[in-house]
Each structure stands twice: as structure tokens, then as C-alpha cells.
Amino acid sequence: MTITVAAGIGLVPLLACDAMPYDALPHARVHPADAGPAGAGPDPAAAGDPFGAACRIGVDGSWVTAYCHNPYPGTDQVRLHIECVRWWDLDSDSAPVAVGPAQTVRLAGRCWDEVGTAWISHGKAG
Numbered sequence: 772m773t774i775t776v777a778a779g780i781g782l783v784p785l786l787a788c789d790a791m792p793y794d795a796l797p798h799a800r801v802h803p804a805d806a807g808p809a810g811a812g813p814d815p816a817a818a819g820d821p822f823g824a825a826c827r828i829g830v831d832g833s834w835v836t837a838y839c840h841n842p843y844p845g846t847d848q849v850r851l852h853i854e855c856v857r858w859w860d861l862d863s864d865s866a867p868v869a870v871g872p873a874q875t876v877r878l879a880g881r882c883w884d885e886v887g888t889a890w891i892s893h894g895k896a897g
């Protein structure tokens with residue numbers, strides 16, 4: 772019985788992701804060692820400092836909505852980037868929004884016709 776319940780619980784996230792109109796998956800956490808310039812290598816002093824808001828992106832027709840929650844003590848600067856399918860439809864990048872500790876922010880944008888891709892970028896505030 773325990774195995775059946777555990778297997779049933781494990782399927783819930785898979786079903787929830789398949790039911791979304793767009794691949795609405797949480798963004799991977801950004802660690803300071805990964806956020807630096809390319810080729811800089813990991814910073815040993817910052818290796819134990821977790822950072823980065825968890826974001827979920829949803830697309831409904833031509834509208835994109837993202838919710839980002841920061842569970843960490845550092846402030847994260849998040850931006851929503853939208854790439855539209857049609858060549859004449861302007862791609863957009865939102866202004867940076869500060870997500871403080873234990874805060875959730877909502878970012879939204881749209882294309883005139885169809886959304887190609889949408890993603891969130893992260894950065895340290897300061």
C-alpha cells in the first residue's frame with residue numbers, strides 16, 4: 772500500500788505539467804558561482820550562498836505571466852524575456868524587478884500574435 776501511494780503522489784507533478792498550455796516548469800536556482808562571467812570559474816567563498824528565485828511561467832494565447840518567489844535571504848533581480856513567433860511581432864524584455872527575501876512578484880507581457888519562447892533571467896541586486 773505504501774508503494775502504491777508513493778507512486779500515485781509521484782505522478783501528480785507529471786500530470787500537472789502536461790495539463791499546462793505551455794511548458795510551465797520552475798526555473799533552476801542560480802548560484803553565485805554560476806552567475807559570474809563565462810570562464811570565471813566557481814567562487815569558493817560564495818559556494819555555500821544559495822541564491823535565485825523560483826519562477827513559474829505560463830502562456831495563455833498571446834499573454835505570458837510569470838510568478839517568482841524568493842526563499843533566500845538575498846535579493847534577486849528577475850526579468851521576463853519574451854520571443855514572439857512572427858518576424859513582425861516585437862520581442863520584449865521587462866525591466867528588472869527586485870524580489871526580496873520571502874517575496875513573490877508577478878511579471879507579465881505579450882506578443883500581438885503567438886508566443887515562441889519565454890524565460891526569466893536572474894541577477895544579484897546591488
